[in-house]
Amino acid sequence: xxxxxxxxxxxxxxxxxxxxxxxxxxxxxxxxxxxxxxxxxxxxxxxxxxxxxxxxxxxxxxxxxxxxxxxxxxxxxxxxxxxxxxxxxxxxxxxxxxxxxxxxxxxxxxxxxxxxxxxxxxxxxxxxxxxxxxxxxxxxxxxxxxxxxxxxxxxxxxxxxxxxxxxxxxxxxxxxxxxxxxxxxxxxxxxxxxxxxxxxxxxxxxxxxxxxxxxxxxxxxxxxxxxxxxxxxxxxxxxxxxxxxxxxxxxxxxxxxxxxxxxxxxxxxxxxxxxxxxxxxxxxxxxxxxxxxxxxxxxxxxxxxxxxxxxxxxxxxxxxxxxxxxxxxxxxxxxxxxxxxxxxxxxxxxxxxxxxxxxxxxxxxxxxxxxxxxxxxxxxxxxxxxxxxxxxxxxxxxxxxxxxxxxxxxxxxxxxxxxxxxxxxxxxxxxxxxxxxxxxxxxxxxxxxxxxxxxxxxxxxxxxxxxxxxxxxxxxxxxxxxxxxxxxxxxxxxxxxxxxxxxxxxxxxxxxxxxxxxxxxxxxxxxxxxxxxxxxxxxxxxxxxxxxxxxxxxxxxxxxxxxxxxxxxxxxxxxxxxxxxxxxxxxxxxxxxxxxxxxxxxxxxxxxxxxxxxxxxxxxxxxxxxxxxxxxxxxxxxxxxxxxxxxxxxxxxxxxxxxxxxxxxxxxxxxxxxxxxxxxxxxxxxxxxxxxxxxxxxxxxxxxxxxxxxxxxxxxxxxxxxxxxxxxxxxxxxxxxxxxxxxxxxxxxxxxxxxxxxxxxxxxxxxxxxxxxxxxxxx
Numbered sequence: 098x099x100x101x102x103x104x105x106x107x108x109x110x111x112x113x114x115x116x117x118x119x120x121x122x123x124x125x126x127x128x129x130x131x132x133x134x135x136x137x138x139x140x141x142x143x144x145x146x147x148x149x150x151x152x153x154x155x156x157x158x159x160x161x162x163x164x165x166x167x168x169x170x171x172x173x174x175x176x177x178x179x180x181x182x183x184x185x186x187x188x189x190x191x192x193x194x195x196x197x198x199x200x201x202x203x204x205x206x207x208x209x210x211x212x213x214x215x216x217x218x219x220x221x222x223x224x225x226x227x228x229x230x231x232x233x234x235x236x237x238x239x240x241x242x243x244x245x246x247x248x249x250x251x252x253x254x255x256x257x258x259x260x261x262x263x264x265x266x267x268x269x270x271x272x273x274x275x276x277x278x279x280x281x282x283x284x285x286x287x288x289x290x291x292x293x294x295x296x297x298x299x300x301x302x303x304x305x306x307x308x309x310x311x312x313x314x315x316x317x318x319x320x321x322x323x324x325x326x327x328x329x330x331x332x333x334x335x336x337x338x339x340x341x342x343x344x345x346x347x348x349x350x351x352x353x354x355x356x357x358x359x360x361x362x363x364x365x366x367x368x369x370x371x372x373x374x375x376x377x378x379x380x381x382x383x384x385x386x387x388x389x390x391x392x393x394x395x396x397x398x399x400x401x402x403x404x405x406x407x408x409x410x411x412x413x414x415x416x417x418x419x420x421x422x423x424x425x426x427x428x429x430x431x432x433x434x435x436x437x438x439x440x441x442x443x444x445x446x447x448x449x450x451x452x453x454x455x456x457x458x459x460x461x462x463x464x465x466x467x468x469x470x471x472x473x474x475x476x477x478x479x480x481x482x483x484x485x486x487x488x489x490x491x492x493x494x495x496x497x498x499x500x501x502x503x504x505x506x507x508x509x510x511x512x513x514x515x516x517x518x519x520x521x522x523x524x525x526x527x528x529x530x531x532x533x534x535x536x537x538x539x540x541x542x543x544x545x546x547x548x549x550x551x552x553x554x555x556x557x558x559x560x561x562x563x564x565x566x567x568x569x570x571x572x573x574x575x576x577x578x579x580x581x582x583x584x585x586x587x588x589x590x591x592x593x594x595x596x597x598x599x600x601x602x603x604x605x606x607x608x609x610x611x612x613x614x615x616x617x618x619x620x621x622x623x624x625x626x627x628x629x630x631x632x633x634x635x636x637x638x639x640x641x642x643x644x645x646x647x648x649x650x651x652x653x654x655x656x657x658x659x660x661x662x663x664x665x666x667x668x669x670x671x672x673x674x675x676x677x678x679x680x681x682x683x684x685x686x687x688x689x690x691x692x693x694x695x696x697x698x699x700x701x702x703x704x705x706x707x708x709x710x711x712x713x714x715x716x717x718x719x720x721x722x723x724x725x726x727x728x729x730x731x732x733x734x735x736x737x738x739x740x741x742x743x744x745x746x747x748x749x750x751x752x753x754x755x756x757x758x759x760x761x762x763x764x765x766x767x768x769x770x771x772x773x774x775x776x777x778x779x780x781x782x783x784x785x786x787x788x789x790x791x792x793x794x795x796x797x798x799x800x801x802x803x804x805x806x807x808x809x810x811x812x813x814x815x816x817x818x819x820x821x822x823x824x825x826x827x828x829x830x831x832x833x834x835x836x837x838x839x840x841x842x843x844x845x846x847x848x849x850x851x852x853x854x855x856x857x858x859x860x861x862x863x864x865x866x867x868x869x870x871x872x873x874x875x876x
Contacts, residue, residue: 143270159834184201193779203818242267255309316330326347345369361383364413402451408763408764430764432463437454474521510525574660605629648684649723697733727787740798742866749802752786797827802836804835
């Protein structure tokens with residue numbers, strides 16, 4: 098790639114667009130976004146103008162006038178966008194020369210750019226805070242959670258029956274770590290994250306892992322949406338800390354922490370001090386200094402192991418204390434990884450001798466393999482698109498001669514499995530929305546009848562009893578039900594972690610599963626959640642929530658927050674677009690790289706279906722996603738701006754062609770989207786790039802974009818460049834907002850109030866833009 102950039106400066110520039118709308122016309126724009134709400138207080142429009150004044154010599158003004166219906170009267174509203182002077186940057190990728198006028202925004206250290214980002218954020222907050230109905234919605238969402246005295250967020254049980262869990266009471270904003278010797282024993286508060294650093298008021302526990310014997314527990318602490326955590330180690334019996342702080346961990350995202358079999362220490366993936374530094378799996382021994390970490394897996398540690406320094410993560414993982422080997426994964430965003438093994442005894446000494454376990458071409462799904470009495474069991478799609486379970490001898494790992502354990506179920510995709518004693522249980526889904534439970538018996542798949550039909554199933558071992566497993570069942574309209582399944586008697590015993598609340602408000606909400614014909618004739622699953630009392634054939638505000646990347650499936654989930662959207666008269670649609678994993682790995686591959694257009698075209702087809710069936714109309718559709726789903730949202734908007742009232746993209750990838758310009762490069766994400774180093778893939782990157790697809794003089798829908806200041810994955814300039822260009826090009830009367838949260842990262846929110854503030858912003862904005870009478874812009 099050849100880059101030519103001329104430094105540009107911000108200057109005063111003004112462009113006025115007057116929308117020719119009748120005073121009685123209500124703006125009908127549907128806009129949804131899981132945006133990260135900042136801690137700023139409400140700002141009056143006059144304050145925004147005053148804040149702008151201090152640097153008008155550097156930042157110009159773009160004013161968009163539109164009318165909003167407010168309590169049966171009309172009021173002209175002027176949105177004042179900050180404008181940054183465009184540059185003349187061009188980049189050449191093989192035969193493609195790309196003009197990138199807002200490439201200057203990629204310099205986040207430039208104070209002029211910082212001013213521009215700040216004004217965009219203030220404008221977004223000011224507008225969102227003026228939407229009527231927002232505060233009432235926030236109260237309702239919090240009140241729904243508060244019907245439950247306490248929420249168990251995560252629970253881990255070890256072999257002796259000890260329970261370790263994160264719990265948040267209704268009077269608390271963050272979760273604390275608790276301990277019980279058994280399910281019915283008295284609980285003990287182990288750790289409140291507020292104690293970690295008194296100078297930081299938003300510390301949260303991002304991960305924890307008890308030792309095999311339960312005498313110690315590792316706790317990961319972070320704040321402000323940051324993904325890098327600090328680790329502390331606690332003695333459970335007296336809640337004393339046994340080590341100083343260990344830095345630069347990220348266990349919640351990279352296979353966690355693995356204790357050594359004798360509980361004398363643990364291994365985890367430690368990130369480099371600088372963005373350019375390499376990452377290593379390291380071994381820490383209890384009692385040692387946090388600086389005394391032994392590198393045990395990573396680049397340069399063993400001559401015959403070659404690890405690409407960019408975009409891969411060398412992770413050492415031990416799944417059970419009696420496993421003969423520890424596995425070293427070369428993890429990427431792909432679904433198939435390269436892996437090595439080392440004798441666990443040698444590893445525990447800090448001197449592992451890694452040998453090849455399998456290559457990517459052996460088609461083992463990520464970290465799916467498990468040991469069982471001399472054999473290695475794994476999930477693969479090597480022979481069946483529906484996936485299947487195989488086994489090899491753990492003495493030679495001859496994957497070319499792997500044996501099928503049990504026949505796959507026709508028409509269903511194998512999702513997960515667990516080994517319980519000598520038995521194997523697995524789950525399947527059909528179209529990602531209907532789940533079943535099976536047991537492998539003599540090479541056959543034996544269906545286990547569940548207490549009810551469900552959308553998703555989660556399996557978890559009961560380490561204290563090999564004759565039972567924990568099974569959690571849920572659906573779009575069914576709250577999560579946790580059972581203890583007694584395998585010998587085939588009995589399901591309810592085993593809730595906390596009391597359940599009643600929500601009669603949702604009694605009339607139903608779900609329907611259909612398949613929609615996409616642009617190329619392929620059938621795309623679509624989940625529709627609606628209120629059966631809604632008037633038939635009356636267009637309703639309709640929210641499409643999708644993703645379509647990395648083979649991730651959107652399985653049915655129960656959320657009082659999303660159901661509140663339906664309660665207030667909306668329809669919720671989940672399009673299971675290509676790029677996800679709902680129909681298997683091929684479904685994923687048909688929505689990546691040069692086939693990425695299938696993802697947003699599947700969304701477009703789903704929206705058209707809902708219109709044709711009379712559920713909704715163009716002026717009542719909002720589309721919403723985050724992160725990699727930003728490509729789907731952005732391209733749907735640029736391809737069919739007439740089809741949507743609003744589009745919402747949280748921490749989105751909106752300029753994938755420039756992904757490799759990020760700090761640290763594009764990482765292994767290039768394996769999903771493509772790389773600028775490949776001529777064929779560059780064409781795909783250009784085609785899928787929402788920022789590059791924006792055109793002048795187009796009536797774009799309302800758009801809400803967000804970014805997190807501490808986001809290590811998607812820099813704020815990605816949505817920022819799209820916002821700047823969309824504000825410049827759009828000739829519609831719809832607002833285009835860009836909010837940046839200084840206390841946020843890549844979308845994960847562990848604080849209760851902040852979590853619901855985001856959704857109150859999202860849904861109130863969406864209802865305002867789709868013409869809901871209770872959500873209008875206030876003076």
